[in-house]
Amino acid sequence: GIQVEQSPPDLILQEGANSTLRCNFSDSVNNLQWFHQNPWGQLINLFYIPSGTKQNGRLSATTVATERYSLLYISSSQTTDSGVYFCAGSSRNDYKLSFGAGTTVTVRA
């Protein structure tokens, strides 16, 4: 499977701040997803975004497939945004979705 690198590993934000999380892939991906793991351990799918840009409320994501990276933007952060953000990807005809090590986000009130 492909290798996935996420940066930064940790991020501390003041409530209301904006931030960008990055995900780099070792090979081209046909499937790219972002997930949020909340403090209770639940994994929630945020975006399915193999290319282009999507927005969902204060979150948006952009994938530049030709350059093998994806960005997740958090705007006007809230304490409920705290948790671990994972990106994951797989290449064409590969059924193995590989995860990065995650970015731990802490939003302080």
Add this chain to the structure above:
Amino acid sequence: NAGVTQTPKFQVLKTGQSMTLQCAQDMNHEYMSWYRQDPGMGLRLIHYSVGAGITDQGEVPNGYNVSRSTTEDFPLRLLSAAPSQTSVYFCASSGQGLQYNSPLHFGNGTRLTVT
């Protein structure tokens, strides 16, 4: 819809014991998978299935068996538990496999401790 349901939520085993982690989904998803999550290592794929009767190995399959006799169920069996299998296990499913616009949905996890 309940989504992806995992049981039990917590389990403690002694070294050498066997057990089965249950996973069921009610979304008629073809693709199902098992991951383990260890601190600082993200999620690692154990086994996956693209449909009933079809299973394949992921990144860390040793010590685990799976079967897929129905679309709904995808149990994970630990044959002889070892302390290295202490982890949080997640089951996930996807509607049309990973090749189409179908996001992965996770269960709430099973926290397993092997002493």
